[in-house]
Amino acid sequence: MSQSNSAGANIGLHRFAVFTTITTVVLIFVGGLVTSTESGLSVPDWPTTYGWNMFTFPYSKWVGGIFYEHSHRLLASFVGFLTIVLTVWTWMKESRKWVRWLAAAALATVIMQGILGGLTVKFLLPTPISTAHACLAQTFFCLIISIALFTSEDWKAGLPTVEEQTGGVRLTTLCAMTTGAIYLQLIVGALMRHMSAGLAIPDFPLAFGRIIPPFTSDKIVVHFAHRMGAVIVTAMIVWTFSRIRRAYSEHPTLYRPAVVMFVLVIAQLTLGAFTVWTAKSVIPTTAHVATGAMTLGASFFLTVRAFGSVVKRRPALIYPFREPAWK
Amino acid sequence: MRKQLVLVCALSLVLLLTACGGSNEPAIPTGGGGAGQPSGPAAPPPTATLAGKIAFEGTAPPPAKIQMSADPYCASHAQNPVTEDVKVSDGGLENVIIYVSSKVDASFPTPTEPVEIDQQNCHYIPHVFTMMVNQPLKVKNSDDTLHNIHSYSEVNTQYNAGQAVKGMVNDTKFDKAEMPVPFKCDVHKWMGAYAGVFTHPYHSVSKAGGAYEFKLAPGKYEITAWHEKYGTQKQEIEVKDGQNQLNFTFKAATSAD
Numbered sequence: 276m277s278q279s280n281s282a283g284a285n286i287g288l289h290r291f292a293v294f295t296t297i298t299t300v301v302l303i304f305v306g307g308l309v310t311s312t313e314s315g316l317s318v319p320d321w322p323t324t325y326g327w328n329m330f331t332f333p334y335s336k337w338v339g340g341i342f343y344e345h346s347h348r349l350l351a352s353f354v355g356f357l358t359i360v361l362t363v364w365t366w367m368k369e370s371r372k373w374v375r376w377l378a379a380a381a382l383a384t385v386i387m388q389g390i391l392g393g394l395t396v397k398f399l400l401p402t403p404i405s406t407a408h409a410c411l412a413q414t415f416f417c418l419i420i421s422i423a424l425f426t427s428e429d430w431k432a433g434l435p436t437v438e439e440q441t442g443g444v445r446l447t448t449l450c451a452m453t454t455g456a457i458y459l460q461l462i463v464g465a466l467m468r469h470m471s472a473g474l475a476i477p478d479f480p481l482a483f484g485r486i487i488p489p490f491t492s493d494k495i496v497v498h499f500a501h502r503m504g505a506v507i508v509t510a511m512i513v514w515t516f517s518r519i520r521r522a523y524s525e526h527p528t529l530y531r532p533a534v535v536m537f538v539l540v541i542a543q544l545t546l547g548a549f550t551v552w553t554a555k556s557v558i559p560t561t562a563h564v565a566t567g568a569m570t571l572g573a574s575f576f577l578t579v580r581a582f583g584s585v586v587k588r589r590p591a592l593i594y595p596f597r598e599p600a601w602k
Numbered sequence: 603m604r605k606q607l608v609l610v611c612a613l614s615l616v617l618l619l620t621a622c623g624g625s626n627e628p629a630i631p632t633g634g635g636g637a638g639q640p641s642g643p644a645a646p647p648p649t650a651t652l653a654g655k656i657a658f659e660g661t662a663p664p665p666a667k668i669q670m671s672a673d674p675y676c677a678s679h680a681q682n683p684v685t686e687d688v689k690v691s692d693g694g695l696e697n698v699i700i701y702v703s704s705k706v707d708a709s710f711p712t713p714t715e716p717v718e719i720d721q722q723n724c725h726y727i728p729h730v731f732t733m734m735v736n737q738p739l740k741v742k743n744s745d746d747t748l749h750n751i752h753s754y755s756e757v758n759t760q761y762n763a764g765q766a767v768k769g770m771v772n773d774t775k776f777d778k779a780e781m782p783v784p785f786k787c788d789v790h791k792w793m794g795a796y797a798g799v800f801t802h803p804y805h806s807v808s809k810a811g812g813a814y815e816f817k818l819a820p821g822k823y824e825i826t827a828w829h830e831k832y833g834t835q836k837q838e839i840e841v842k843d844g845q846n847q848l849n850f851t852f853k854a855a856t857s858a859d
Contacts, residue, residue: 316762317788319750325766336748336766338673339789399752399760 285368285426288361292423295357299416300569302350306412307564309347310468311557314340315405321396324348351389358385361422374425381418388415402469409465413458416568417575424579429528434584437529440522446529446585449518450578453511457571460504463497464567472498473560479551505547512540512574528584529577536573542566645708648803648817650841652848656812656827658695660854662688668792675747676724676790685792686729687831694812695829695852697730699782699798701805703836704824710802716740716773719785719795721749721765726785726795730830732805733797735779741765741772749793754784758799762788782828796830827852 309315317340318324324332324345329352337345358381365378391408398404424430439446467473472494482488482499490496519533546563553559665684670676676683689696716738720727724745733739741751743765751772753761757780763772776783776799787793798805804823806816820841827850828834835850 313791314788316752317750319752319762319764325748325764327766338675338747339787340672340791341748341789342672399762 286428288364288368289423289426289428291357291361291364292419292426295354295361296416296419296423296572298350298354298357299412299419300565300572302347302354303412303416303568304561304565305343305347305350306409307561308557309343310405310564311555311561312340312343314343315400316344316396317341318344318348319396321393348392351392355385355389358382358419361419365422365426369426371425374422377418377422377425381415381422384411384415384418388412400469402466405469406462406465409469410458410462413461413568413571416572420572420576421579424576430583434528434580435526436586437523437526437584439585439588441518445587446518446523447578447581449511449515450574450581453508453515454571454574454578456504456508456511457567457574460501460508461567461571463501463504464564467494467497467501468564470494470497473550473555476502477551477554479548505544509540509544512536512570515574515577526584528580532573532577532580536570536577539566539570539573543570642707642709645710645802646819648819649843650820650846651815651817651844652804652825652839652841652846653813653815654700654847654849656695656698656700656808656814656829657693657849657851658690658812658854659851662690662854665689670724670790670792673724673747673790675745679745680723680725683723683725683792686725689729690812692811694808694810695832696808696810696812697796697829698808698812698814698850698852699730699732699796699805699828700808700814700816700850701732701781701798701800701826701828702802702818702823703826704822706802706804708802708819710734712736713803714738718742719751719797721745721751721787721793724749724787724790724793726787726793728795728807730796730807731798732807733776733799734803735799735801736775736777739774739776739797741774743768743770748789749787750789752786752788753797754786755780758783782830798828 320326322329324341325336327333329345329348332345362378362382366375369375369378388408388411391404391411395401395404395408444452467475470493475492475494475498476482476488478484482502488495488499490499516533516537519529523529523533543563543566546559546566549556549559550563665686665688668680668683668685670680670683686697713734714737717731717733718740719731720742722744724747741763743749746768748764748766750762750764753776755761755776757778758776761774763774765772776797779799779801781798781800783797783799785795785797804816804818806814808814818841820843822838822840824836824838825848826834826836829852832852835852837848837850839846839848
């Protein structure tokens with residue numbers, strides 16, 4: 276960790292990265308609102324808005340579905356602008372080359388995300404493009420989180436070393452597997468949402484009054500896959516959280532994000548149930564999308580911190596064999 | 603620190619590579635309008651008339667009030683806005699599309715007279731209409747607010763046009779038969795309309811009292827009546843020169859909902 280110390284303090288850059296992260300969460304929520312209110316095509320042109328320049332479109336005309344779609348476009352532009360500033364700032368002030376390239380990757384991702392957003396309007400919300408747009412948002416979110424983490428004082432000063440406390444699957448591997456499982460679950464969730472399959476199984480916790488529903492359509496298959504994914508993700512998070520609570524509770528570096536991740540997944544399960552029970556009411560459905568992203572973010576944060584702090588257990592000292600005294 | 607870089611890059615790469623979805627192509631509906639361009643011999647003269655009434659039995663659900671507060675213009679201009687999905691007058695059901703659903707082996711000239719759909723006080727007028735393949739469709743905005751008209755067609759390419767200015771007119775057409783083609787305004791969720799697109803001119807929409815009428819050539823036909831809420835009914839008929847009568851009855855209890 277001595278290398279980090281040479282990176283120097285730049286609290287401003289770190290705070291800016293944190294601000295970009297928070298704004299991205301808001302953007303994901305507003306993007307979720309667009310889909311929840313079925314407003315994705317209420318502005319049929321892109322990058323213009325009913326022929327206006329996006330930034331000069333009169334506020335008096337933000338009516339009905341346009342309000343959600345146009346707000347999403349403006350907020351997305353703002354996050355794009357923040358990312359440009361973040362990247363330039365990083366390249367000017369950050370001494371670690373790999374952090375600079377990470378910022379460049381975030382910028383490339385946000386540009387690609389903007390293009391996907393435009394394509395999804397141009398091609399009238401095709402499921403593959405809309406789903407990719409939703410998934411890339413999560414990728415960008417993780418990249419911004421990592422920049423915020425790597426520019427933090429804690430990271431640059433060097434995270435306290437934590438010795439692996441238990442046998443079996445390594446904690447870093449477990450955290451990475453959990454993050455991967457959450458990401459896959461978000462892909463299935465996005466696919467379900469953009470296939471309009473959110474109510475393909477209309478009851479919960481049962482499915483058509485049964486444990487296993489009749490698979491009579493693609494929508495039911497995808498919806499049920501999302502429910503099964505929820506079970507797997509919850510199990511992974513409970514496993515990760517239990518491990519950290521049992522063996523690393525005195526290490527706030529790991530314990531705090533693990534608690535956040537655990538609380539978020541409980542909230543996420545509740546919101547998922549309410550999404551079905553309220554027949555996809557806008558607020559619980561959109562909150563479900565945003566909480567899913569935050570759960571991924573917490574898990575990703577934990578994973579990176581685990582990789583940055585957990586080290587293998589030192590081999591036990593081997594003493595010369597001695598006969599027991601009673602012999 | 604390279605370890606962290608490799609870690610983040612690897613994670614990001616995995617996330618990027620998996621950031622792609624997939625789905626099946628939209629299903630082609632089995633609407634009875636037939637598909638593709640008209641073919642066959644020239645159409646015989648339409649010397650017969652098919653007319654009748656779409657009767658409605660039972661108690662029609664009362665129209666629901668539409669909440670238009672999302673757009674102050676709509677809220678102030680629409681007088682007592684209510685839903686139009688079930689419109690009953692004189693015991694007859696309006697907005698039913700009646701059409702020949704059996705194969706019509708004849709070729710018909712494409713009408714050059716456009717069909718018009720207007721957006722007035724945040725409503726589509728008419729709510730239901732029919733047209734022929736490649737017949738011009740004129741989309742007009744008579745409102746001083748923004749609309750987008752979006753056809754949720756599954757056989758034809760979807761159409762989505764924004765109309766920001768009052769008096770704006772757009773022209774479009776559908777090059778394949780499709781029944782029905784739903785239209786929606788994504789700005790104003792309550793705005794909806796339906797079209798039937800056919801390769802022949804043997805179709806109509808029931809008006810006041812459930813009455814309908816269209817001209818056609820004599821022959822044996824399968825006639826379908828379609829309603830957005832009550833679904834479809836079919837009847838066989840041998841149409842002869844002159845007046846022919848064919849009635850349908852939709853019942854409140856047969857609601858598809």
